[in-house]
Amino acid sequence: MNRTEMLKGLQEENREWERFLDQIDPADMEKPGVCGHWSIKDIISHLTGWRRRTVARLVAARHGETNTVPPWPAHLQTDDEINAWIYEKDRSLSLRQVLDESQQVFQQLLAAFEALPDAVYADPERYLPWMEGQPLTAGEFFAHFHEEHKPQIRAWLAQAGKKFSE
Numbered sequence: 578m579n580r581t582e583m584l585k586g587l588q589e590e591n592r593e594w595e596r597f598l599d600q601i602d603p604a605d606m607e608k609p610g611v612c613g614h615w616s617i618k619d620i621i622s623h624l625t626g627w628r629r630r631t632v633a634r635l636v637a638a639r640h641g642e643t644n645t646v647p648p649w650p651a652h653l654q655t656d657d658e659i660n661a662w663i664y665e666k667d668r669s670l671s672l673r674q675v676l677d678e679s680q681q682v683f684q685q686l687l688a689a690f691e692a693l694p695d696a697v698y699a700d701p702e703r704y705l706p707w708m709e710g711q712p713l714t715a716g717e718f719f720a721h722f723h724e725e726h727k728p729q730i731r732a733w734l735a736q737a738g739k740k741f742s743e
Contacts, residue, residue: 578713579698583690586715591683594719597727598676600742601734606672611733612726618675619664620726625679626663628686631718635689638697638704686718 578586598606598621606617615623629648637645653659667675697704701713711717 578715580691580693580695583698583713583715584687587683587687587690587718590715590719594722597730601730602739603672605734605737605739612729615664617730618672619668620730621675621679622667622670623660623663624722624726625675625682626659626667627721628682628718632682632685632689634705634707635686635693639689639692639694641704643704643706 601617606621609616609619611617612620626648630645633645633648637643647653647659649659649662653662670678698713701708702710705713708717716723
């Protein structure tokens with residue numbers, strides 16, 4: 578995948594994300610119980626928190642580095658610990674703040690991909706070892722949402738009797 582394809586793919590994924598969120602009543606976004614005790618707002622914060630790490634990794638790759646400092650305290654090691662930290666950090670934010678932050682971090686992601694040298698696109702396994710051999714595609718950076726959280730949100734909305742289209 579080259580830079581142009583990646584940027585186009587990321588923008589399309591983001592448009593799909595926005596269309597998905599636009600179908601959800603804002604009042605429903607703050608109701609708990611979608612994923613454990615998390616609300617849709619909490620899921621958005623969760624995805625944004627992990628995306629921050631991706632941005633940091635891409636910025637490092639631009640400079641030929643592979644090690645980055647995560648955006649959470651270094652002593653947190655497991656996904657559950659990190660997810661709990663992100664939840665606690667962001668739970669008092671308003672829905673508008675969470676949505677705005679999500680878009681800001683997505684713009685940072687686009688900028689990070691745009692700034693990558695061509696060598697990274699030519700040999701992602703060498704420059705992006707944290708991807709562990711996964712393909713360098715836009716969909717890969719939205720896979721967790723599509724595979725885990727989108728079905729959870731859709732099921733929760735259906736259980737609440739909310740109409741939803743694809």
